Amino acid sequence: MGMRFNAWTYNGKLPAPVLEACEGDRVKITMANHAGTAHGLDSHAFRTSMMHFGPVEPDESMVLDKTMDTPGAFMYHCASGPVTDLHIKSGLYGAMVVYPRDRRLPAARELVVVESAIYGDPDPSGLIPGTSPARAQRNDPAFMMFNGRLEHETLAVAPGERVRAYVVNVGPGVAAIHVMGTILETVYDGTAEVRNVQTYGIPAGSGAVIDFIIPETGTYGLVDHDRLSYLPYGMELTFEARATASPAGK
Numbered sequence: 001m002g003m004r005f006n007a008w009t010y011n012g013k014l015p016a017p018v019l020e021a022c023e024g025d026r027v028k029i030t031m032a033n034h035a036g037t038a039h040g041l042d043s044h045a046f047r048t049s050m051m052h053f054g055p056v057e058p059d060e061s062m063v064l065d066k067t068m069d070t071p072g073a074f075m076y077h078c079a080s081g082p083v084t085d086l087h088i089k090s091g092l093y094g095a096m097v098v099y100p101r102d103r104r105l106p107a108a109r110e111l112v113v114v115e116s117a118i119y120g121d122p123d124p125s126g127l128i129p130g131t132s133p134a135r136a137q138r139n140d141p142a143f144m145m146f147n148g149r150l151e152h153e154t155l156a157v158a159p160g161e162r163v164r165a166y167v168v169n170v171g172p173g174v175a176a177i178h179v180m181g182t183i184l185e186t187v188y189d190g191t192a193e194v195r196n197v198q199t200y201g202i203p204a205g206s207g208a209v210i211d212f213i214i215p216e217t218g219t220y221g222l223v224d225h226d227r228l229s230y231l232p233y234g235m236e237l238t239f240e241a242r243a244t245a246s247p248a249g250k
Protein backbone atom coordinates (compact mmCIF):
# COMPACT_ATOMS: atom_id res chain seq x y z
CA MET A 1 0.00 0.00 0.00
CA GLY A 2 1.36 3.36 -0.93
CA MET A 3 1.29 6.16 1.59
CA ARG A 4 0.68 9.82 0.88
CA PHE A 5 1.21 12.82 3.12
CA ASN A 6 -0.43 16.22 2.90
CA ALA A 7 2.81 18.14 3.30
CA TRP A 8 3.45 21.85 3.50
CA THR A 9 6.04 22.57 0.85
CA TYR A 10 8.34 25.07 -0.79
CA ASN A 11 7.68 24.93 -4.55
CA GLY A 12 5.51 21.84 -4.16
CA LYS A 13 8.44 19.57 -3.29
CA LEU A 14 9.22 17.38 -0.26
CA PRO A 15 11.97 18.02 0.62
CA ALA A 16 12.19 21.49 -0.88
CA PRO A 17 14.38 21.99 -3.98
CA VAL A 18 18.14 21.76 -3.45
CA LEU A 19 19.69 25.23 -3.50
CA GLU A 20 23.22 25.35 -4.90
CA ALA A 21 25.84 28.09 -4.71
CA CYS A 22 29.60 28.47 -4.69
CA GLU A 23 31.65 29.97 -1.91
CA GLY A 24 31.95 33.69 -2.71
CA ASP A 25 28.67 33.84 -4.66
CA ARG A 26 26.19 36.53 -3.80
CA VAL A 27 22.95 34.65 -3.23
CA LYS A 28 19.52 36.20 -3.38
CA ILE A 29 16.56 34.07 -2.29
CA THR A 30 13.03 35.41 -2.68
CA MET A 31 10.36 33.54 -0.75
CA ALA A 32 6.80 34.43 -1.75
CA ASN A 33 4.16 33.22 0.66
CA HIS A 34 1.16 31.86 -1.26
CA ALA A 35 -0.23 30.03 1.77
CA GLY A 36 -2.87 31.01 4.28
CA THR A 37 -0.60 31.50 7.27
CA ALA A 38 2.72 33.25 7.95
CA HIS A 39 5.94 31.49 6.86
CA GLY A 40 9.61 32.29 6.49
CA LEU A 41 12.90 30.88 5.26
CA ASP A 42 16.02 30.35 7.36
CA SER A 43 19.07 29.01 5.55
CA HIS A 44 21.88 27.91 7.82
CA ALA A 45 24.36 28.95 5.12
CA PHE A 46 23.66 32.63 5.84
CA ARG A 47 25.35 34.86 8.41
CA THR A 48 22.72 37.52 8.88
CA SER A 49 20.22 38.72 11.44
CA MET A 50 17.54 36.09 12.04
CA MET A 51 15.02 38.88 11.58
CA HIS A 52 15.65 38.54 7.83
CA PHE A 53 14.26 34.99 7.91
CA GLY A 54 10.66 36.08 8.35
CA PRO A 55 7.95 35.30 9.05
CA VAL A 56 6.01 37.01 6.29
CA GLU A 57 2.25 37.18 6.07
CA PRO A 58 0.19 35.51 3.32
CA ASP A 59 0.59 37.17 -0.11
CA GLU A 60 3.79 38.88 1.01
CA SER A 61 7.37 38.02 0.18
CA MET A 62 10.83 38.32 1.68
CA VAL A 63 14.33 38.44 0.26
CA LEU A 64 17.57 37.02 1.63
CA ASP A 65 20.64 38.58 0.01
CA LYS A 66 24.13 37.69 1.16
CA THR A 67 27.50 36.47 -0.02
CA MET A 68 28.21 32.84 0.83
CA ASP A 69 31.45 32.48 2.77
CA THR A 70 31.35 28.90 4.06
CA PRO A 71 31.17 25.72 1.97
CA GLY A 72 29.12 22.79 3.18
CA ALA A 73 25.76 21.03 3.24
CA PHE A 74 23.30 23.27 5.03
CA MET A 75 19.71 22.93 6.14
CA TYR A 76 17.10 25.48 5.24
CA HIS A 77 13.62 25.59 6.69
CA CYS A 78 10.60 27.65 7.58
CA ALA A 79 10.98 30.31 10.25
CA SER A 80 7.64 31.26 11.70
CA GLY A 81 8.27 32.37 15.27
CA PRO A 82 7.03 30.09 18.05
CA VAL A 83 5.31 27.68 15.62
CA THR A 84 8.48 27.06 13.59
CA ASP A 85 8.86 23.47 14.79
CA LEU A 86 5.42 22.45 13.53
CA HIS A 87 6.06 24.18 10.19
CA ILE A 88 9.36 22.35 9.69
CA LYS A 89 7.85 19.03 10.65
CA SER A 90 5.01 19.60 8.18
CA GLY A 91 7.52 19.61 5.32
CA LEU A 92 9.10 23.05 5.01
CA TYR A 93 12.76 22.04 4.79
CA GLY A 94 15.47 21.34 2.28
CA ALA A 95 19.21 21.25 1.62
CA MET A 96 21.42 24.09 0.46
CA VAL A 97 24.84 23.10 -0.86
CA VAL A 98 27.65 25.65 -0.94
CA TYR A 99 30.57 24.30 -2.99
CA PRO A 100 34.15 25.33 -2.20
CA ARG A 101 35.51 27.97 -4.61
CA ASP A 102 39.20 27.24 -4.88
CA ARG A 103 39.52 23.78 -3.54
CA ARG A 104 38.93 21.04 -6.03
CA LEU A 105 37.51 17.86 -4.52
CA PRO A 106 38.14 14.52 -6.25
CA ALA A 107 35.63 13.57 -8.95
CA ALA A 108 32.69 11.70 -7.47
CA ARG A 109 29.17 10.58 -8.14
CA GLU A 110 27.20 13.07 -6.07
CA LEU A 111 23.82 12.95 -4.40
CA VAL A 112 21.91 14.91 -1.79
CA VAL A 113 20.38 13.06 1.16
CA VAL A 114 17.83 14.80 3.39
CA GLU A 115 16.77 12.80 6.43
CA SER A 116 13.44 13.71 7.98
CA ALA A 117 10.30 12.34 9.57
CA ILE A 118 6.53 12.27 9.24
CA TYR A 119 4.54 13.00 12.37
CA GLY A 120 1.10 11.71 11.46
CA ASP A 121 -0.72 8.43 11.03
CA PRO A 122 -2.23 7.13 7.80
CA ASP A 123 -5.99 6.62 7.45
CA PRO A 124 -7.23 3.33 5.91
CA SER A 125 -6.63 4.70 2.41
CA GLY A 126 -2.96 5.39 3.24
CA LEU A 127 -3.37 9.16 3.42
CA ILE A 128 -1.67 11.03 6.26
CA PRO A 129 -3.81 14.14 6.46
CA GLY A 130 -1.23 16.31 8.22
CA THR A 131 1.18 16.68 11.10
CA SER A 132 0.00 15.66 14.55
CA PRO A 133 0.94 18.50 16.93
CA ALA A 134 1.16 16.03 19.82
CA ARG A 135 3.54 13.76 17.92
CA ALA A 136 5.57 16.77 16.80
CA GLN A 137 5.91 18.06 20.32
CA ARG A 138 7.09 14.67 21.57
CA ASN A 139 9.56 14.34 18.66
CA ASP A 140 7.73 11.10 17.98
CA PRO A 141 7.77 10.26 14.27
CA ALA A 142 5.38 7.75 12.70
CA PHE A 143 8.25 6.92 10.35
CA MET A 144 11.42 8.41 8.96
CA MET A 145 12.74 8.66 5.45
CA PHE A 146 15.39 9.85 3.04
CA ASN A 147 14.55 12.53 0.48
CA GLY A 148 10.85 12.60 1.35
CA ARG A 149 10.18 9.12 0.00
CA LEU A 150 9.77 5.56 1.18
CA GLU A 151 10.83 4.05 -2.14
CA HIS A 152 14.18 4.57 -3.81
CA GLU A 153 15.59 3.36 -7.05
CA THR A 154 18.85 1.48 -6.75
CA LEU A 155 21.74 3.69 -7.81
CA ALA A 156 24.23 2.21 -10.25
CA VAL A 157 27.88 2.75 -9.36
CA ALA A 158 31.18 1.25 -10.43
CA PRO A 159 33.78 -0.63 -8.43
CA GLY A 160 36.39 1.87 -7.24
CA GLU A 161 34.05 4.79 -7.71
CA ARG A 162 33.89 7.61 -5.19
CA VAL A 163 30.43 8.63 -4.03
CA ARG A 164 29.82 11.97 -2.34
CA ALA A 165 26.65 12.43 -0.29
CA TYR A 166 25.62 15.90 0.84
CA VAL A 167 23.66 14.88 3.91
CA VAL A 168 21.30 17.16 5.82
CA ASN A 169 19.54 15.94 8.95
CA VAL A 170 16.20 17.63 9.62
CA GLY A 171 15.71 15.44 12.67
CA PRO A 172 14.58 14.29 15.08
CA GLY A 173 17.75 13.15 16.80
CA VAL A 174 21.25 12.54 15.54
CA ALA A 175 21.55 10.86 12.15
CA ALA A 176 24.09 8.04 12.44
CA ILE A 177 25.09 7.87 8.78
CA HIS A 178 26.66 4.59 7.78
CA VAL A 179 27.20 2.84 4.49
CA MET A 180 26.80 -0.91 4.76
CA GLY A 181 29.74 -2.55 3.04
CA THR A 182 32.32 0.21 3.26
CA ILE A 183 34.02 2.80 5.46
CA LEU A 184 33.45 6.53 5.08
CA GLU A 185 36.65 7.67 3.39
CA THR A 186 36.37 11.40 4.18
CA VAL A 187 33.75 13.41 6.05
CA TYR A 188 33.80 17.19 5.60
CA ASP A 189 32.07 18.84 8.54
CA GLY A 190 32.68 22.57 8.73
CA THR A 191 36.43 22.91 8.34
CA ALA A 192 37.03 19.54 9.99
CA GLU A 193 37.92 16.54 7.87
CA VAL A 194 37.56 13.12 9.36
CA ARG A 195 38.92 10.06 7.63
CA ASN A 196 38.03 6.39 7.71
CA VAL A 197 35.09 6.42 10.11
CA GLN A 198 32.45 3.71 10.11
CA THR A 199 29.52 5.94 11.06
CA TYR A 200 29.20 9.70 11.27
CA GLY A 201 26.81 11.57 13.54
CA ILE A 202 24.95 14.59 12.18
CA PRO A 203 22.71 16.36 14.69
CA ALA A 204 19.30 17.71 13.77
CA GLY A 205 19.72 21.01 11.96
CA SER A 206 23.13 20.17 10.57
CA GLY A 207 24.79 18.62 7.55
CA ALA A 208 28.01 17.03 6.38
CA VAL A 209 29.63 16.01 3.12
CA ILE A 210 30.39 12.31 3.16
CA ASP A 211 32.73 10.60 0.67
CA PHE A 212 32.96 6.86 0.39
CA ILE A 213 34.55 4.59 -2.15
CA ILE A 214 32.85 1.52 -3.57
CA PRO A 215 35.43 -1.19 -2.91
CA GLU A 216 34.27 -3.91 -5.29
CA THR A 217 31.28 -5.20 -7.23
CA GLY A 218 28.25 -5.81 -5.09
CA THR A 219 25.61 -4.02 -3.06
CA TYR A 220 26.01 -1.18 -0.55
CA GLY A 221 23.44 0.64 1.54
CA LEU A 222 23.43 4.12 3.06
CA VAL A 223 21.44 4.01 6.28
CA ASP A 224 20.92 5.80 9.56
CA HIS A 225 22.28 3.17 11.92
CA ASP A 226 20.15 4.49 14.76
CA ARG A 227 16.99 4.21 12.64
CA LEU A 228 17.32 0.70 11.28
CA SER A 229 13.81 0.03 12.59
CA TYR A 230 12.61 2.07 9.60
CA LEU A 231 14.35 -0.18 7.07
CA PRO A 232 11.06 -2.01 6.39
CA TYR A 233 9.64 1.39 5.39
CA GLY A 234 12.39 1.80 2.83
CA MET A 235 14.81 4.04 4.72
CA GLU A 236 17.88 2.97 2.79
CA LEU A 237 19.67 4.21 -0.30
CA THR A 238 21.07 1.23 -2.17
CA PHE A 239 24.09 1.31 -4.47
CA GLU A 240 24.70 -1.52 -6.90
CA ALA A 241 28.21 -1.85 -8.29
CA ARG A 242 28.54 -3.81 -11.49
CA ALA A 243 31.79 -4.37 -13.29
CA THR A 244 30.42 -2.77 -16.48
CA ALA A 245 29.39 0.61 -14.98
CA SER A 246 31.75 3.52 -15.63
CA PRO A 247 32.82 5.83 -12.81
CA ALA A 248 31.70 9.47 -12.72
CA GLY A 249 34.11 11.88 -14.37
CA LYS A 250 35.89 9.19 -16.35
Ligand SMILES: [Cu+2]
Pocket residue numbers: 038039040078079080087088092
Ligand atom coordinates in the same frame (compact mmCIF):
# COMPACT_ATOMS: atom_id res chain seq x y z
CU1 LIG B 1 6.04 28.11 7.94
